[in-house]
Amino acid sequence: MIQLKEIDKFIESRFHRVFILKGINLTINEGEFVTLMGPSGAGKSTLLNILGLLDEDYEGEYWFGERNVTKMRDRDRSNLHKSEFGYIFQAYHLIDELTVYENIETPLLYRKVPSGERKSIIANLLDRFNMVAKKDLFPAQLSGGQQQLVGIARAIAGRPKILLADEPTGNLHSAQAQEIMEVFQELHKEGTTIIQATHARENADFGTRLIQMLDGKIDQDEVITHV
Numbered sequence: 001m002i003q004l005k006e007i008d009k010f011i012e013s014r015f016h017r018v019f020i021l022k023g024i025n026l027t028i029n030e031g032e033f034v035t036l037m038g039p040s041g042a043g044k045s046t047l048l049n050i051l052g053l054l055d056e057d058y059e060g061e062y063w064f065g066e067r068n069v070t071k072m073r074d075r076d077r078s079n080l081h082k083s084e085f086g087y088i089f090q091a092y093h094l095i096d097e098l099t100v101y102e103n104i105e106t107p108l109l110y111r112k113v114p115s116g117e118r119k120s121i122i123a124n125l126l127d128r129f130n131m132v133a134k135k136d137l138f139p140a141q142l143s144g145g146q147q148q149l150v151g152i153a154r155a156i157a158g159r160p161k162i163l164l165a166d167e168p169t170g171n172l173h174s175a176q177a178q179e180i181m182e183v184f185q186e187l188h189k190e191g192t193t194i195i196q197a198t199h200a201r202e203n204a205d206f207g208t209r210l211i212q213m214l215d216g217k218i219d220q221d222e223v224i225t226h227v
């Protein structure tokens with residue numbers, strides 16, 4: 001489904017190149033649930049941004065199925081992003097002027113989901129995350145954890161084929177974190193491919209594969225076995 005070949009990302013400083021990612025070769029198949037771990041600064045968010053088509057400033061090749069993303073026009077890349085990916089950001093990226101309800105609705109509007117269906121999808125998500133009473137509030141009126149939940153609801157509302165999540169449980173208490181991982185597990189069972197970056201080792205146990213990053217490289221890549 002996704003293949004990265006020899007991806008390098010660097011910044012030019014005055015005297016030398018500083019590599020943020022170096023020689024990344026990675027294949028992710030449909031239906032995998034991958035966890036990226038590694039110390040702060042290892043390059044996890046940078047790699048997620050590249051995978052999610054949010055950053056095209058790198059060298060190497062990115063293949064999405066038969067399509068060479070590296071050679072795509074901006075508009076096609078943006079359409080591919082909107083149609084296939086759901087993205088949960090480390091900083092929630094909610095739209096401040098929209099209510100909780102409207103924030104969750106945005107990907108459904110992009111995907112031209114009919115109004116009745118939109119209502120039922122959003123009602124289900126609000127219910128699932130215990131946010132029904134908050135639906136008309138604005139992001140600034142929510143706690144950090146609640147904003148994270150809205151970000152997650154928004155990312156999964158459009159039923160993306162691939163869900164990318166950067167520290168999805170970073171601002172949540174452990175019961176909420178567990179709940180989010182269970183939601184991910186359900187989505188994975190339903191066929192969603194998931195790639196998450198996290199510092200929480202227990203989150204990796206919900207997945208099928210653990211990739212350890214170090215200094216912009218893949219250090220270890222192992223299968224998670226479930227007993």
Ligand SMILES: Nc1ncnc2c1ncn2[C@@H]1O[C@H](COP(=O)(O)OP(=O)(O)OP(=O)(O)O)[C@@H](O)[C@H]1O
Nearest residue numbers: 011019020038039040041042043044045046047197
């Ligand atoms: N645009 C940029 N300009 C300069 N340095 C950058 C840029 N983007 C990322 N970096 C650097 O690249 C390194 C990797 O950053 P990245 O955010 O991918 O790490 P991470 O593994 O996700 O860390 P964390 O766990 O703290 O989120 C960091 O040292 C960061 O400062």
